[in-house]
Amino acid sequence: xxxxxxxxxxxxxxxxxxxxxxxxxxxxxxxxxxxxxxxxxxxxxxxxxxxxxxxxxxxxxxxxxxxxxxxxxxxxxxxxxxxxxxxxxxxxxxxxxxxxxxxxxxxxxxxxxxxxxxxxxxxxxxxxxxxxxxxxxxxxxxxxxxxxxxxxxxxxxxxxxxxxxxxxxxxxxxxxxxxxxxxxxxxxxxxxxxxxxxxxxxxxxxxxxxxxxxxxxxxxxxxxxxxxxxxxxxxxxxxxxxxxxxxxxxxxxxxxxxxxxxxxxxxxxxxxxxxxxxxxxxxxxxxxxxxxxxxxxxxxxxxxxxxxxxxxxxxxxxxxxxxxxxxxxxxxxxxxxxxxxxxxxxxxxxxxxxx
Amino acid sequence: xxxxxxxxxxxxxxxxxxxxxxxxxxxxxxxxxxxxxxxxxxxxxxxxxxxxxxxxxxxxxxxxxxxxxxxxxxxxxxxxxxxxxxxxxxxxxxxxxxxxxxxxxxxxxxxxxxxxxxxxxxxxxxxxxxxxxxxxxxxxxxxxxxxxxxxxxxxxxxxxxxxxxxxxxxxxxxxxxxxxxxxxxxxxxxxxxxxxxxxxxxxxxxxxxxxxxxxxxxxxxxxxxx
Numbered sequence: 001x002x003x004x005x006x007x008x009x010x011x012x013x014x015x016x017x018x019x020x021x022x023x024x025x026x027x028x029x030x031x032x033x034x035x036x037x038x039x040x041x042x043x044x045x046x047x048x049x050x051x052x053x054x055x056x057x058x059x060x061x062x063x064x065x066x067x068x069x070x071x072x073x074x075x076x077x078x079x080x081x082x083x084x085x086x087x088x089x090x091x092x093x094x095x096x097x098x099x100x101x102x103x104x105x106x107x108x109x110x111x112x113x114x115x116x117x118x119x120x121x122x123x124x125x126x127x128x129x130x131x132x133x134x135x136x137x138x139x140x141x142x143x144x145x146x147x148x149x150x151x152x153x154x155x156x157x158x159x160x161x162x163x164x165x166x167x168x169x170x171x172x173x174x175x176x177x178x179x180x181x182x183x184x185x186x187x188x189x190x191x192x193x194x195x196x197x198x199x200x201x202x203x204x205x206x207x208x209x210x211x212x213x214x215x216x217x218x219x220x221x222x223x224x225x226x227x228x229x230x231x232x233x234x235x236x237x238x239x240x241x242x243x244x245x246x247x248x249x250x251x252x253x254x255x256x257x258x259x260x261x262x263x264x265x266x267x268x269x270x271x272x273x274x275x276x277x278x279x280x281x282x283x284x285x286x287x288x289x290x291x292x293x294x295x296x297x298x299x300x301x302x303x304x305x306x307x308x309x310x311x312x313x314x315x316x317x318x319x320x321x322x323x324x325x326x327x328x329x330x331x332x333x334x335x336x337x338x339x340x341x342x343x344x345x346x347x348x349x350x351x352x353x354x355x
Numbered sequence: 356x357x358x359x360x361x362x363x364x365x366x367x368x369x370x371x372x373x374x375x376x377x378x379x380x381x382x383x384x385x386x387x388x389x390x391x392x393x394x395x396x397x398x399x400x401x402x403x404x405x406x407x408x409x410x411x412x413x414x415x416x417x418x419x420x421x422x423x424x425x426x427x428x429x430x431x432x433x434x435x436x437x438x439x440x441x442x443x444x445x446x447x448x449x450x451x452x453x454x455x456x457x458x459x460x461x462x463x464x465x466x467x468x469x470x471x472x473x474x475x476x477x478x479x480x481x482x483x484x485x486x487x488x489x490x491x492x493x494x495x496x497x498x499x500x501x502x503x504x505x506x507x508x509x510x511x512x513x514x515x516x517x518x519x520x521x522x523x524x525x526x527x528x529x530x531x532x533x534x535x536x537x538x539x540x541x542x543x544x545x546x547x548x549x550x551x552x553x554x555x556x557x558x559x560x561x562x563x564x565x566x567x568x569x570x571x572x573x574x575x576x577x578x579x580x581x
Binding site: 046047048071072073074075077078079081085087088089098099102103144145148 | 479482494
């Protein structure tokens with residue numbers, strides 16, 4: 001199953017023109033500045049923007065093309081709006097059952113139970129929406145969409161309206177959905193952190209157009225995009241826990257970049273993990289350092305480099321099958337004569353566990 | 356003690372107010388919904404027409420209704436052609452007059468309530484598989500409940516206090532089209548202040564009780580709405 005779409009929309013001051021093929025599983029993040037058309041794209045997919053012209057096929061079913069327009073209430077879609085949007089005249093349970101009853105009758109409660117469990121909202125069922133915090137409301141709204149067993153879950157910046165603490169309260173639930181459900185999700189966000197933690201596939205939008213698209217690791221490492229030019233630029237590497245040394249707490253992760261060592265706390269062998277490497281924590285050396293305190297030193301090749309600000313150069317390194325960003329000073333780049341194609345040794349000072 | 360004509364007048368008044376309010380809610384709800392949602396550029400023309408009874412003297416409105424409903428008027432002659440009676444000087448005629456006269460008092464609160472609901476809850480309901488009719492009744496109507504209450508009370512109360520329109524198109528036929536407000540006027544004209552007191556006091560008490568009940572209820576609605 002996959003999601004194919006192509007749409008055009010013209011609203012005078014804003015136009016959207018894009019075509020995409022998104023994977024039928026996992027999280028596809030749509031990333032971009034506000035006003036770039038991310039939300040409009042989601043609304044088009046849900047059938048809430050009738051003036052958009054184009055086609056949309058989800059898992060072999062056509063939701064929209066030249067000849068037909070499936071109205072929003074007949075699309076197997078779950079939509080989580082930026083603000084929680086619970087019905088104030090219904091209890092939490094009444095909210096959850098509203099979509100459930102209309103999508104599959106009253107018979108099957110298993111998906112409802114699963115949604116309640118996944119979002120941890122069992123203790124809230126009897127409450128009214130106004131008695132919940134913003135974060136709780138948003139968890140209920142996500143569960144409400146999930147309970148209908150949609151073919152596609154659309155999330156429109158579900159954390160944007162929340163403060164930092166609430167955001168970190170909900171992120172683990174979203175990561176859990178990602179791990180435990182095969183349901184394809186499209187996650188609109190302008191937050192790097194959310195994208196790094198949740199996305200498998202990434203679409204970068206700007207001004208109603210698709211600027212870049214691909215796997216998260218590839219797109220994050222592209223130097224021609226603004227996304228790599230930010231000071232907090234990082235690379236995301238996925239791997240599997242291979243070993244845990246109880247003497248000093250060092251975990252060895254088999255990743256696409258080769259074995260990585262880091263102090264991440266105790267992890268189960270065989271557990272899949274998502275690691276984050278900050279570009280500023282990666283340095284390069286022309287010869288392999290002999291007696292360094294840095295745990296991870298790996299042979300690498302410089303694939304690309306771009307100047308960043310007045311004093312820095314961002315390098316894209318190929319390490320094994322993975323890509324790492326490294327941020328070095330412009331002086332080092334000059335003195336070491338760093339250039340594309342050069343073989344170096346990448347030193348990774350710090351690796352963080354995402355989620 | 357009020358005479359039997361007075362009690363009949365009271366009964367007719369209540370019937371008139373109840374029937375008119377019911378019809379107003381049925382007619383006013385779709386009209387208010389449409390006004391709250393339409394992007395039509397000439398919406399203001401319809402809004403002005405709905406608001407007309409607010410500024411027009413009731414006698415003017417009553418005069419035109421009398422013409423329209425009478426045997427020579429378009430509605431009256433249509434009724435006659437269909438084998439019925441002209442509507443002037445009948446209870447049905449009073450109902451039509453009241454509906455026109457009280458329309459803004461029902462449509463405006465409903466329109467405001469529907470506008471306050473906004474598009475978002477309706478979109479949410481759509482993504483939760485509710486058809487347009489379904490989401491109107493399960494989302495828009497409950498969320499606009501305070502508006503319905505206000506509309507019903509204003510429609511009822513306004514019809515209760517109607518004088519000029521009724522006088523023009525209903526005449527003053529005791530036992531058939533005489534309502535309380537006109538009966539009071541007649542009693543005062545005849546210097547029968549005792550009867551005027553009974554009727555006026557009764558209407559005053561009834562209106563007060565009704566409004567108190569509504570405000571008490573409305574407070575509960577507001578608590579729910581918070």
